[in-house]
Amino acid sequence: xxxxxxxxxxxxxxxxxxxxxxxxxxxxxxxxxxxxxxxxxxxxxxxxxxxxxxxxxxxxxxxxxxxxxxxxxxxxxxxxxxxxxxxxxxxxxxxxxxxxxxxxxxxxxxxxxxxxxxxxxxxxxxxxxxxxxxxxxxxxxxxxxxxxxxxxxxxxxxxxxxxxxxxxxxxxxxxxxxxxxxxxxxxxxxxxxxxxxxxxxxxxxxxxxxxxxxxxxxxxxxxxxxxxxxxxxxxxxxxxxxxxxxxxxxxxxxxxxxxxxxxxxxxxxxxxxxxxxxxxxxxxxxxxxxxxxxxxxxxxxxxxxxxx
Numbered sequence: 595x596x597x598x599x600x601x602x603x604x605x606x607x608x609x610x611x612x613x614x615x616x617x618x619x620x621x622x623x624x625x626x627x628x629x630x631x632x633x634x635x636x637x638x639x640x641x642x643x644x645x646x647x648x649x650x651x652x653x654x655x656x657x658x659x660x661x662x663x664x665x666x667x668x669x670x671x672x673x674x675x676x677x678x679x680x681x682x683x684x685x686x687x688x689x690x691x692x693x694x695x696x697x698x699x700x701x702x703x704x705x706x707x708x709x710x711x712x713x714x715x716x717x718x719x720x721x722x723x724x725x726x727x728x729x730x731x732x733x734x735x736x737x738x739x740x741x742x743x744x745x746x747x748x749x750x751x752x753x754x755x756x757x758x759x760x761x762x763x764x765x766x767x768x769x770x771x772x773x774x775x776x777x778x779x780x781x782x783x784x785x786x787x788x789x790x791x792x793x794x795x796x797x798x799x800x801x802x803x804x805x806x807x808x809x810x811x812x813x814x815x816x817x818x819x820x821x822x823x824x825x826x827x828x829x830x831x832x833x834x835x836x837x838x839x840x841x842x843x844x845x846x847x848x849x850x851x852x853x854x855x856x857x858x859x860x861x862x863x864x865x866x867x868x869x870x871x872x873x874x875x876x877x878x879x880x881x882x883x884x885x886x887x888x889x890x891x892x893x894x895x896x897x898x899x900x901x902x
Contacts, residue, residue: 600760600763602688605683605769616676622669632874633662634658634662636654636878637655639889640655645888653712664698664699664702671769683770689754689755697746700742701739703797703845704738704742704801707739710808711735713827754772759778759780761778767859767860769863771859791850794849798849798850809838813828816828826883837878844862847862848863848866
């Protein structure tokens with residue numbers, strides 16, 4: 595089988611309104627710069643400070659890295675396409691983009707689960723925390739996240755490369771995703787749609803439910819703690835819960851309903867490809883004293899030494 599005639603696709607993008615495109619070019623460019631700056635700032639701050647020794651910040655540095663990679667698979671093409679008339683993407687580039695978008699997105703999903711496990715161990719099992727979350731365990735969780743994401747993404751690619759594409763080549767989206775591609779295949783893909791809804795959709799829901807339950811357990815444990823320790827833990831968990839909701843809810847809305855709702859998917863996809871990665875650095879730094887102190891120490895040190 596494979597792709598018979600089509601060697602490239604045309605991405606229809608977010609919308610067809612010409613007047614809005616220049617404004618969106620500016621807005622999305624600024625968003626992308628903010629994503630790169632914010633997440634790289636977190637990454638370098640953690641790597642350059644003592645925070646990297648703590649499991650929570652170990653995962654947070656990788657979450658920031660995944661945010662940069664995930665958005666970079668989608669944003670540059672979305673931004674440049676706003677200025678060009680013909681938004682084409684080759685068949686191979688399309689498949690590659692789909693693979694990496696799912697790979698980085700799924701890795702991020704699993705890292706968020708690892709972070710919830712870390713918070714559970716810190717708050718519910720404090721005496722055994724250093725054993726439960728040893729550096730070795732952290733690396734095992736990270737490698738499991740990457741491996742799980744790779745399996746998930748490669749399965750999507752294997753489904754698509756077996757399909758014949760012989761007719762229309764217009765993708766109703768701003769990046770190559772599996773549902774818009776399935777709509778273009780020259781065969782009945784209704785069974786495959788069900789398979790993807792059950793795998794990706796159920797995976798998203800189960801992960802989200804597991805995360806919510808873990809935070810409910812954590813928060814109920816916190817009720818018995820001293821007010822100062824409780825406030826700090828609540829602040830940390832609050833940040834995590836905010837990120838989880840911002841990332842997972844649009845994802846669930848995208849992959850759980852039927853493939854007919856693709857026009858809405860573009861809006862939902864904006865949330866987890868652009869908006870959540872942009873807010874993550876703010877959510878994690880504004881409410882986090884350790885992070886603020888590390889940034890002050892690391893980035894203000896140079897200015898102080900210059901002023902002497």
